Amino acid sequence: MSRTVARLFTDALEELGVRHVFGVVGDALNPFTDAIRTSKNLTWVGCRHEEAAAFAAGAQSQLTDTLGVCMGTVGPGAVHLLNGLYDAAKSGTPVLAIAGQVPLSEVGTDYFQEVDNDLLFKDVAVFRATVTSPEQLPALLEVAVRTAIGRRGVAVLTVPGDIGDQKLPADRPVRLSVARSENRPDDPALDEAARLIDDGGNVTLLVGRGARTSRDDVLALADRLAAPMVVTLKAKEGFEDDNPFQVGQTGLIGNPAAAHAMDHADTLVLLGTDFPYREWYPEGKKVVQVDRVAEHIGRRVPVDVALAADVGPTVRGLLERVAAREDRKHLDAAREKFADWQDGQRRLAAPGHDKGLIGKVRSAFDNRDHLVRPEALAAAVDAAADDNAIFTSDTGMATVWLSRFVEMRGSRRLIGSYNLGSMANAMPQAIGAQLLDRDRQTVAFCGDGGLSMLLGDLMTIHTERLPIKLVVFDNQRLGMVKLEQEQAGLPEFGTVLDNPDFAAVAEALGIKGIRVERAEDLAEAVQRAFAEPGPVLLDVLTNPDEIAVPAKPTVQQGWGFAIAKVRENLHSTGS
Template identity: 40%
Template structure:
C-alpha cells in the first residue's frame, strides 16, 4: 500500500517509540505536520526552535527514548543548532527532521537554501537526506536506531516537495536494540588485576559511563578500601548509597575529591572521559575503562586502556584481586569530605535577612523539593549551586549543560522532562542571563499547560563571567543586567509568579511556588558578590583577584570590594 513520504516518516518515528515532536510549523514541513496531526505523536508548538531542540534533548536524556524536533528550511532548521549541539553532547537520542527547499530549486541559491548536512554532521551520529521516496522508512529507521544505540542526535534531511511524494512502503524496516555484554579480554583483565595488586593508594573515578553499574562500583570500592570520586554528570547515581564517595574533582568539585584523585598511585577511571587534563594525577598510573575505544587516552596519557562496560568489567575483575582493609588514603579523603560538606552547609546559612545568598536559596530548595524531583540548571553559577547544594538520594534526577556549556538550557530542558514525567516535580534553576536569552517560550509553558517550576537566581549580572574576569585580574565589564520583575512578568502572561527580596520571606514564597498546580516562576534577588570558590585556591588566582580589587578601588568601586570580602571571606 502506498503512503506519502510524510506518512511513512511519521509512522516510522511512532514505531521507534517517539511520543512528541517539538517545532514551529511552516512551508516546507506543512505536509509533515499534517501527518503528525493524524498520528499518535503530540506536537509541541514552541516559540523558538532552539527551545524545541533543548526540550527534546531533556526528554530523551531522562527517558532514554526517542524524541523528535522538526524545522522548516533555512532559518527554521538553523535555529535548532545550539540545542542540537547541547542534546548531542549530552548523549540524548533525538531525531531532527530538517526540511529543505524543493528539489527543483536546489543548488540555485534559492531563498532560504542551506546545506543542512554540512551544518549538522558535526553534531550527530547520523546525518542523511531522503533522496528517493522508497528510502523514506529505511533512512528514518537508520536514524532512530543510530540515535538510540549510539546515544546522540540523528538528522534526517527532507526536501519540502519530497514530503508529498508517495512510496510503496512494503519492506518491514524496523529499529533493533541490541544489549551486548562488552568486557575486556582475559589477558587484559589479568593485566588490570596485577596493576591493582601492586598499587598502594587506589582511587576510583566514576563517570556517566558507570550508570547502571552502581552496585559493582560500590562492591569494588569496598573490596579495595578505595575512595570514589565522581564526575558532575554521575552525581545522581554515585552519591546515593556509596559509603566511599568523596565528591567531585575539577573546578566545580570539592577538596576531598580533588585530593583523592591527585594523591593516588593508581586511578581507575571508569566510564569517564573527564576533559580537564590539569586535574589528572601526576605520576600515578591511570587505567581507563570505556565502551568507546576512541575515548581511551583522549584526555590524559594512560597506562592501560580497556574497552568494556563498567559493570561487566568489574564483575570480571573482582574474583582476581584480594580484599583490602580501608587505609589512610580512604580515611583522609572521607575526613576531608565531611569538612567539605560542612563548609557547604556553613556557606548556605543566612545571617542577614536583607541578603539572600544563592547557596542558602539552593539549600532551602533541597529541603522543600520532592524526594523524586527532577532538576535542571543553567550553565554558570546555577549549575554550581545545584551540584554543591542539592542532595542526590537515588530518586532525584539532575541535568546541566556540562559538555556544551550553554546558557539558557534549564527551563527548555525542564519543559521536555515535565512532558515525559507529568506526575513529577520538575524544577529549573535559571540564571537571569539564561532566562532572558530564551524568555519567549514562557508562553509555551502557559499555552501547553506544562507545570514546570522556574527558580530565577537574580543577581542582575552574568555572574559566572564576572567571576572569571575578576580571577583574571580584570575589572568586570559588560556583565550587568537590567532585569524586570520576573514575577510580575510571569503573572502578566498567565502563570503564577512571585518575587522575593528578603530571606525572611523565602520559605513561604517557595512553598506557594512549589505547590502551584501549573507553571510557576519564583524570582529571587540574590547576592551579586558571591564567588564560585574552586576546591583549591592557586597563588595566581589570589594575586589576580587582588589586582581586581586594586583596580576596583582606583576606579571608585571600593564598596564592591568590601561586599566581595564580606560575602565570601568574612561570613
C-alpha cells in the same frame, strides 16, 4: 495500502515509542505536522524557538535512553536547531532532527531561505542525508534511526517541501529494532588491570555517567579497594545518595576532599567518565581507564591500562581478581575531609548565617546590600523538592550551587549542558522532562542570563500547562564570566544584566510569579512556590559577589581576585 512520506515518518516514530515531537511549524514541515495532528500517540509541541525544541528533545532522550525528535523548517528554522543538537551530540544521546528544505526542483538555485543542510549539519550529526525521492524510504529512515541509537548521536534527515506529501511506491513496514549488548574486556586485559591495582598503593575511583547503571558493582569495588570515590557532576544522580565512599566533585565546582582523594592516590581508576579538565588530574599516577568508547580513553590523562568496554561487566571481572584491602586510612581521610567541608557548606547556607558574628563581618565585604545568598536558595530548594524530582540547571553559577547543595537522593534525576556548556538550556530541557510525566516534579535552576536568552519559551510552558518550577538565580550578572574575569585579575566588564522583574514577566504570560528580595522572605517563598499546583517562576535576587571557592584555590587566583577588586573599586570611585 500506500502512505505518504510524512505518514511513514510518524508511523515509525510511534513504533519506536516516541511521544513528542518538538519544533516550530513551517511550510516544508506542513505534511509532517498534519500527519502528527491525526496521529493517535504522537503529540506536536510547538515551541517559540527551534533551539528550545532541540534542547527539549535531547532532554527526553537523556531521561528515557530512547530517541528524541525535533523539527525545523527551511533555512533559518533548521539553523536554529543547531545549538540544541550540539548539546545532544556532546551528551551522547540519540536525537533525530527532521529539517525542511526548499522544493526539490529549486535545490541549488540559491532559492529563498535555501541552506545546504547536509553541509550545515556535517559536524554535529553522526548521520545526515537529504530525501530526494520516496523510493529511498523507508530504508533511509531506518539507517538514520539505527545510526543515531547505535552511535548515540544526532541524525538529520532533510526533506524538501514537495517530498513530504508524496506517496510511497509500496507499503513496506519500517524495521527499526536495535539490539544492544554489553562488552567485556578479555581475560589478559583484566588480569593486567588487576595486577596494576593490587600493586598500585592507594586507589581513588573517578566515576562518571557511564557507570551509572552499574552502581552496586562500583560500590562493591570501592569497598574491596577501600577507595574514595570522586563523582562527576553527571554521576551525582547515580552515586551521591547513600554512598559511604563518595567525596563529591573535583574541578572548579569541586571540594577539597575530592582534590585530596585525587592527589593522595597512587592509582586512579576511571570508570565511565570523560572528565575533560586536564589541570585537575594529578600527575605521576598510575591510571586504569574503563570506557565503552575507545577514543575517549587517554585523551585527558596518560593511561597505563585501557579497557574499552562497558563498566558493569568490566568491574565484575575486576572484582574476581583484585585483592581486598584492610588498610582504609586513605578512604577514611578523604571522607573525614568531605564531612568537614559539608558541615561548613551547611553553615554557609543556613538562613541566619548573615546574622551571626562571622556572617556580619563577611557581609560587610561581599554582601553589603544584604541580598539572598545563592547557597541558601539552593539548600531551600533541595529541602522542598520531592525525592523523585527531575532537576535541570543552566551552565554557570546555577550549576555550581546545585552541585554543592542539592543532593540526588531517592530517584531524583539531573541533566544539564554539562559537555557543551551552553547557556539557556535549563528551561527548555525542563519542558521536555515535564512532558514525560506531568505528575513528576520538575525543577529548573535558571541563571538570569540563560533564562532571558530563550525567554519566549516561557509561553510554551503556559500553553502546555506544564507545572515546572523555575528557580531563577537573579544576580543581575553573567556570574561565571564575572568570576573568570576576576580570578584572572581583570575588572568585571560586560557582565552586568539590566534585568526586568522576571516574576512580573511570568505573571504577564500567565505563569505564577514570586519575587524574593530579602533573605528573611526566602523560606516562605520557596514553600509557596512548591505548593502551587501549576507552573511557578521564583525570581530570587541573589548576591552577585558570592565567591565559589574551587577545590584547590591557587595563589595566582587569589592575587588575581584581589587585583580585580581594586580595579573595580577604582573605576567605580572615578566614575
